Amino acid sequence: MSVYKDQEFGTWRVVFRYTDWQGHSRQTQKRGFATRREAVAWEAEQKAIKRVNLHMKFSSYVELYYEDIKSRVRLTTFKNKEYIIETKILPYFKDRKVDSITPRDIICWQNEMKSAKTDDGSPYAETYLRTIHNQMSALFNHAVLFYGLPENPCRKAGSMGKKEAPEMLFWTLDEYEKFAEVMMDNPRLYYAFEILYWCGLREGELLALTKKDIDFKRGTITVVKSYQRIEGDDIFTDPKTPKGFRVIDMPDFLVSELKDYVNMQYKLEPDERLFKTTKYGLNKAIERGAKKAGVKKIRVHDLRHSHVSLLINQGFSAVDIGKRVGHKAIDITLRYAHMFPSTQQRMVEELNNQRKVEKDEAGQQQKSEE
Numbered sequence: 485m486s487v488y489k490d491q492e493f494g495t496w497r498v499v500f501r502y503t504d505w506q507g508h509s510r511q512t513q514k515r516g517f518a519t520r521r522e523a524v525a526w527e528a529e530q531k532a533i534k535r536v537n538l539h540m541k542f543s544s545y546v547e548l549y550y551e552d553i554k555s556r557v558r559l560t561t562f563k564n565k566e567y568i569i570e571t572k573i574l575p576y577f578k579d580r581k582v583d584s585i586t587p588r589d590i591i592c593w594q595n596e597m598k599s600a601k602t603d604d605g606s607p608y609a610e611t612y613l614r615t616i617h618n619q620m621s622a623l624f625n626h627a628v629l630f631y632g633l634p635e636n637p638c639r640k641a642g643s644m645g646k647k648e649a650p651e652m653l654f655w656t657l658d659e660y661e662k663f664a665e666v667m668m669d670n671p672r673l674y675y676a677f678e679i680l681y682w683c684g685l686r687e688g689e690l691l692a693l694t695k696k697d698i699d700f701k702r703g704t705i706t707v708v709k710s711y712q713r714i715e716g717d718d719i720f721t722d723p724k725t726p727k728g729f730r731v732i733d734m735p736d737f738l739v740s741e742l743k744d745y746v747n748m749q750y751k752l753e754p755d756e757r758l759f760k761t762t763k764y765g766l767n768k769a770i771e772r773g774a775k776k777a778g779v780k781k782i783r784v785h786d787l788r789h790s791h792v793s794l795l796i797n798q799g800f801s802a803v804d805i806g807k808r809v810g811h812k813a814i815d816i817t818l819r820y821a822h823m824f825p826s827t828q829q830r831m832v833e834e835l836n837n838q839r840k841v842e843k844d845e846a847g848q849q850q851k852s853e854e
Contacts, residue, residue, distance in 0.1 A: 496523035543578040590641035613645030654790040662777040684791035684809040696754040728810040
């Protein structure tokens with residue numbers, strides 16, 4: 485028998501024995517159950533977990549999921565997943581058995597998410613709803629692939645939200661210059677935003693920059709890492725994508741500005757971060773600055789869109805832009821297609837000209853035959 489009464493404390497104890505994935509016999513125990521029924525229920529749940537029987541609580545399966553993926557994804561990715569699961573999924577499904585969740589249950593949960601509000605009382609953005617749903621579907625896909633769940637109920641329920649925002653916000657050069665002017669009284673933030681707008685870096689890439697990443701002779705910035713502040717710790721990771729590793733040429737005026745900024749720093753070490761702030765700090769600053777400058781409110785990440793828009797308007801190709809900002813050319817084409825000048829009319833003109841040439845050639849051929 486593995487469930488015992490602790491006479492000294494008047495509570496129940498479970499001694500649980502199992503075989504681990506290497507075939508070794510293991511033992512664990514838990515004390516303090518008020519009733520035998522609670523102790524037996526806990527033991528049954530542990531057996532389901534060790535046998536990977538999906539007739540276990542959803543919360544128990546989530547712990548398995550965490551164990552499986554934590555070492556396989558970036559820390560920032562894992563933290564984002566964990567936040568969504570803990571706040572948007574577990575409150576609704578934690579006590580349900582995994583194999584009992586139906587497409588109808590998913591639809592009911594989706595409706596809850598669609599009616600939920602942010603702290604300021606506005607509904608979740610369509611893109612955020614899509615992100616939440618994708619994480620829920622990822623949980624069930626994992627169960628299908630590795631734990632024998634017959635099917636993913638999210639597939640039958642259908643998705644929610646939208647993959648892309650209905651409108652991509654960005655600043656024109658005139659809008660950015662108005663914003664930059666009001667930021668000049670804070671050199672650290674001013675120069676940070678200058679890099680974001682004129683080089684198209686991601687926020688994490690900017691915040692990871694050190695003195696040794698700047699080559700003033702060549703006028704370049706080398707991007708080899710990204711920065712996040714997670715649970716009070718400074719975390720450095722690789723750039724978001726393999727193409728994120730890149731060397732970016734700066735315009736001459738930005739090289740000069742960064743020289744001034746670096747010279748302003750007292751005893752700046754080569755490995756010391758140039759901009760000692762956080763993503764939150766940047767977002768609060770852009771919010772205040774936009775309001776003061778009288779320009780529309782955008783996110784810090786939208787400065788990256790602004791840089792791409794600027795390059796498109798200057799006539800650069802998706803391939804060239806992709807290399808500069810660390811994206812595949814196809815991603816640039818698909819995401820910013822609406823910004824590229826339309827070539828439809830020119831295509832029609834060329835087709836008309838081709839048809840005209842063919843008719844002229846046919847006419848000349850007929851005359852020669854006569």
